[in-house]
Amino acid sequence: MTSGLSKKTDAIEGELVPSDVGGAPTKYTPARVNKLIAAFKNAFTVSEACSYAGITKTTYYNWAELHNGFFDQMTDAQMTPNKMAKEVVMGAIQAGDANMAFKYLQARDPDFKAKSEMEVRPGVKTEEKLKEFMDDTDDNAYPNTIDVESAESSTAIESDGGDQVAQSTPDIS
Numbered sequence: 001m002t003s004g005l006s007k008k009t010d011a012i013e014g015e016l017v018p019s020d021v022g023g024a025p026t027k028y029t030p031a032r033v034n035k036l037i038a039a040f041k042n043a044f045t046v047s048e049a050c051s052y053a054g055i056t057k058t059t060y061y062n063w064a065e066l067h068n069g070f071f072d073q074m075t076d077a078q079m080t081p082n083k084m085a086k087e088v089v090m091g092a093i094q095a096g097d098a099n100m101a102f103k104y105l106q107a108r109d110p111d112f113k114a115k116s117e118m119e120v121r122p123g124v125k126t127e128e129k130l131k132e133f134m135d136d137t138d139d140n141a142y143p144n145t146i147d148v149e150s151a152e153s154s155t156a157i158e159s160d161g162g163d164q165v166a167q168s169t170p171d172i173s
Helices: 030-041 046-053 057-066 070-094 098-108 126-136
Strands: 005-009 016-018 154-158 164-168
Touching: 030 046, 030 070, 046 057, 057 070, 070 098
Parallel strands: none
Antiparallel strands: 005 016, 154 164
């Protein structure tokens, strides 16, 4: 009585592979797996990596289910570009790059996010959110803006001397 598994082991993880499966020989080889890993380490998408390795996405996802450790290997490879980028950013910060440190804080710390960013959520009226944003913003932050509600038939423009000058516009109502 046979178990349906051969003593031949998988070349990547040492697992037993089915011996009684018909059809074409498997494409699962160390060379193809290494091509996938190399592609992911170069920030390829799954589609791009599969094309590079000469397999379909369906085959890739089948391998993830069939071969122990394959999915973890691919996930680790996919994370490589982000790890490298983080190392570069942290190296720049450790070297005293204040600009990089500020950009890092803007991306990660809500206290450093630019005030011009406004989150719009379902169920919150945009007009209310905009008014709240403008009320929270320092009036001097936007010196060349006008109050649209009070500017009925004139528009404030800035002259060369920095003074506000009223310019008449036709009333279109």
